Amino acid sequence: MTAQSRAANDISSPNDLEAWWLPFTANRSFKQRPRMVARAKDMYYYTPDGREVIDGSAGLWCCNAGHNRDEIIAAIQAQAAELDYSPAFQFGHAKGFAAASRIAQLAPGDLNHVFFCNSGSEAVDTALKVALAYWNAKGQGSKTRLIGRERGYHGVGFGGISVGGIVKNRQFFGTLLAGVDHLPHTYNRAEQAFSRGEPEWGAHLADDLERIVALHDASTIAAVIVEPMAGSTGVLPPPKGYLKRLREICDKYGILLIFDEVISGFGRLGTAFAAERYGVIPDMITFAKGVNSGTVPMGGVIVREGIYDTFMKGPEHMIELFHGYTYSGHPLACAAALATLDVYRDEKLFERAKTLEPVWADAIHSLKGLPNVLDIRTIGLVGAIDLASRPDAVGARAFEAMDRAFNEYGLMMRITGDTIALSPPLIITETQIGEIVDKLTKVIKAVA
Numbered sequence: 074m075t076a077q078s079r080a081a082n083d084i085s086s087p088n089d090l091e092a093w094w095l096p097f098t099a100n101r102s103f104k105q106r107p108r109m110v111a112r113a114k115d116m117y118y119y120t121p122d123g124r125e126v127i128d129g130s131a132g133l134w135c136c137n138a139g140h141n142r143d144e145i146i147a148a149i150q151a152q153a154a155e156l157d158y159s160p161a162f163q164f165g166h167a168k169g170f171a172a173a174s175r176i177a178q179l180a181p182g183d184l185n186h187v188f189f190c191n192s193g194s195e196a197v198d199t200a201l202k203v204a205l206a207y208w209n210a211k212g213q214g215s216k217t218r219l220i221g222r223e224r225g226y227h228g229v230g231f232g233g234i235s236v237g238g239i240v241k242n243r244q245f246f247g248t249l250l251a252g253v254d255h256l257p258h259t260y261n262r263a264e265q266a267f268s269r270g271e272p273e274w275g276a277h278l279a280d281d282l283e284r285i286v287a288l289h290d291a292s293t294i295a296a297v298i299v300e301p302m303a304g305s306t307g308v309l310p311p312p313k314g315y316l317k318r319l320r321e322i323c324d325k326y327g328i329l330l331i332f333d334e335v336i337s338g339f340g341r342l343g344t345a346f347a348a349e350r351y352g353v354i355p356d357m358i359t360f361a362k363g364v365n366s367g368t369v370p371m372g373g374v375i376v377r378e379g380i381y382d383t384f385m386k387g388p389e390h391m392i393e394l395f396h397g398y399t400y401s402g403h404p405l406a407c408a409a410a411l412a413t414l415d416v417y418r419d420e421k422l423f424e425r426a427k428t429l430e431p432v433w434a435d436a437i438h439s440l441k442g443l444p445n446v447l448d449i450r451t452i453g454l455v456g457a458i459d460l461a462s463r464p465d466a467v468g469a470r471a472f473e474a475m476d477r478a479f480n481e482y483g484l485m486m487r488i489t490g491d492t493i494a495l496s497p498p499l500i501i502t503e504t505q506i507g508e509i510v511d512k513l514t515k516v517i518k519a520v521a
């Protein structure tokens with residue numbers, strides 16, 4: 074550790090932790106018992122006092138290539154020295170175009186144009202705006218209604234929380250966008266408990282879109298947005314045939330289908346995008362996180378040819394889509410994406426996730442029977458373990474598990490309510506899968 078990084082990691086007084094209001098965090102509890110990270114390499118984080126912590130969550134579902142990869146570091150450093158920033162409004166730079174082409178090549182079908190932003194939330198709001206503007210450009214401006222799904226997470230923008238299905242957003246932030254409706258979520262423990270991959274039960278839940286169309290009429294509906302696999306609300310893999318059914322109903326009524334692949338993109342489910350795994354081509358794919366393995370903020374939307382072409386009309390000096398961010402296609406993010414996509418390709422990491430899926434599933438499902446384990450779900454390199462809630466304290470058991478996993482057992486993981494979610498970097502070895510499961514076994518017993 075350099076003198077500089079030592080200084081940066083020094084917490085000399087409790088006040089040092091006060092200024093940063095941490096996002097999605099129990100701040101008071103954190104500040105009493107911090108979970109501090111100082112550096113990382115490959116599958117591991119290291120605490121300021123040098124303890125090794127295995128990364129069971131790829132940071133926040135994003136570091137798919139593992140941490141501090143030499144090739145990615147070199148690309149970011151070289152880019153910072155060559156072109157630190159360049160505006161993307163009316164100007165361009167080579168790595169932006171190269172990154173867009175590489176990302177489009179990974180997407181199925183004619184999903185071949187990429188609009189860059191800086192996060193998953195921005196990607197979702199961008200996709201929703203493109204959907205509205207698309208129907209307007211086609212002279213069907215009455216198509217404004219947006220359909221999301223219960224237990225959907227689409228980030229924190231007003232568009233994303235409106236189509237998302239998270240009750241706390243409604244409690245805290247009010248009624249949000251008007252003209253939004255929701256499909257039912259796809260989880261049913263009685264029918265699906267301890268499923269591996271896509272559960273057999275539940276494809277019929279897509280038919281609820283027919284009910285929504287009957288209620289509002291297709292002439293008012295712009296788009297449906299779903300995560301192919303709902304990640305943040307507890308890992309809910311799609312029932313077999315569900316996504317195909319959604320696509321069919323959207324086609325029947327002329328409704329755009331958006332897959333939010335902020336988590337499922339870039340190999341998490343064993344293919345570049347979940348759209349490929351499920352053989353379903355949406356009209357737009359939102360991405361972020363894994364695009365550059367979490368190294369520099371980046372997100373984006375991949376759109377089908379026909380959507381892009383619809384906008385490319387009118388006087389040529391006119392802006393076709395009145396939307397963008399100062400940091401859209403930031404040079405550092407693009408350089409990091411290109412280097413990351415090389416790592417994915419050269420190390421065949423998406424295929425690796427696919428090959429490891431059964432090993433991972435066996436390992437995580439071996440936790441069945443431990444105290445308080447109510448359900449386990451696995452898909453790709455993702456796993457979730459539902460723990461029984463403590464009486465009158467929903468979330469307390471998993472919170473203690475997350476805290477003790479980090480501070481006492483050397484494991485980083487995500488929690489949502491009383492669900493533990495796992496999504497390790499795709500470079501994980503079978504031995505490291507074993508390490509995660511050993512640690513998790515001890516943690517689950519410790520919080521019994």
Ligand SMILES: Cc1ncc(COP(=O)(O)O)c(C=O)c1O
Binds near residue numbers: 192226304334336361
């Ligand atoms: C499916 C999905 N969409 C959007 C987002 C929001 O991404 P961000 O936190 O980068 O804004 C997330 C974040 O976890 C996500 O899982």
